[in-house]
Amino acid sequence: MNNQVFQQVLNALAQRRHQDEREEERRRLEVIAQCPRIGQLMDARREAVMKSVYSAFAAPAEENLAEKVAQWNADIKALLIRGGFPQDYLDPVFTCPLCEDTGYTGEGKKELCTCARALYAGLLEKESSFESQQDFAHFDLSVFPADVPVDKKGRTQREQLRVFRDYCEAFADALPHPDKKTLLFYGGSGLGKTYLLRCIHERARERDIASLCVTANQLIRTARKAMFSREQEEMDALFETELLLIDDLGTEPLIENVTVEELFNIINERQNAGLCTVISTNLSLENLQSRYTERVISRLLNRQTCQSLHFEGVDIRRL
């Protein structure tokens, strides 16, 4: 599940329920304007039901309430038909009767409804068509300078990028069981880190690997939200998705006891579960260490499980 897209699905469902309510209200006013008697019956019905709710603890409920309500319902229905309205015109309005626009069906509303799945698929397709250029096939090495060596091995920036691209492509093709399950991209901005991250994400999707791409900022926001509400779903996805890509580590706010702990938990849990994680950051190794503590960094840079790629050279957006 893609977190951002799933959030859009939830927003669309909330929007739908809002529209349902507006439509219900519009119909109610339309009917009452034409048949005031229906308005009176509805008022009487509501009043009787409310009274019985309020008095339920103090006194026995109004006698024959169910019978009376049934009679009012029948009268309203008859008047609707006589007024030329459909007999269910004042019933609750739902775009999707299966889930009543909650997005969930089944016992305790646990299953994602087909309508929510369709919304998700549509949004995902829209989103991926936006980013369709960011994949290995469109990776253009020629934008990287080929004249000056940038690393200790004497490679030029273009040669270095070719090596990194090949490594990342092999990693993506080996998912969910690549050699090293954690990748760290570090180095200055404009060196192709985010682009390569997206390429891996794209390839993973093509291969039906559950892949989630978030910025560090979104990740911390999700963690905080999960902490302060019972909405655990998005947070669970970060722990459970086969591939998690975290872009721009180091740009998120450092919130006391939250940022570092959550980051450690996610990396640690994912490594223990044998899941793959790719992280990109503009910070140097020293800055990473001072920002996230030795404990996080030693977990992250464990040589047995992690491959780090140091991006060097000049910011290609400035060329």
Ligand SMILES: [Zn+2]
């Ligand atoms: Zn539905």
